[in-house]
Amino acid sequence: MTIDSGPVPGTLRWAVLLLRAEAVALGLVAAWLIWSDLxxxxxxxxxxxxxxxxxIGGAAVLWALGAALGRRRSGARAPAIVLQLMLLPIGWYMIQGGLGWLGVPLMVLGLGVAGLLVSTPTNRALGFD
Structure with a gap:
């Protein structure tokens, strides 16, 4: 479902921006992995x-979900939330492995973006009234 009436709410705009930032960050990790492989x-x-x-696939999916949510495609919200919630166990194991400086922000990021995606303004913009 696509809803094109009214301006894009700030919560949805921030969610899209953060999803794209995650895609870029994961793309940089992929570039480092390619260099490392070679x-x-x-x-x-x-x-x-x-x-x-x-x-590479994760970066592409995050970018595509951000683009779909930017076009107010409601079907992109659930997969985006699932990917954000996957940051919780990743962050937890980073904390357990001594990388709390990275694990805690990842967990906060995942919860924050998921919160933005289920907020009332985002729900209205995506047609989930």
């Missing part, structure tokens, strides 16, 4: 390529 002395090629492909 310059590693020894590696398990299949595993390296799968991790790199997963990062």
């Amino acid at each position: 310059t590693a002395r020894t590696t398990h090629l299949t595993s390296a390529l799968l991790v790199t492909a997963f990062a």
Whole structure:
């Protein structure tokens, strides 16, 4: 469903911006993985390529979901929320592994974007009245 009436609310605009920022960040990780795959002395090629492909695919999906939500496609909200909630266990295991400086912000980001996506102005903009 697409709703094109009225201006885009700030909550939806911020959610789209943050999803695209996540896509860019994951794209940079993918670029680093490609460089790492090409310059590693020894590696398990299949595993390296799968991790790199997963990062590239994740960046593409985040960008596409941001674009769809920017066009007020209501069907993009649920997958975007699921991806944001996936940041919670990732952040938790980062904290457990001693990377709390990165894990905590990832968890806050995931909860924040999910909150923006279920907020009342976003619901109205996407036609979930």
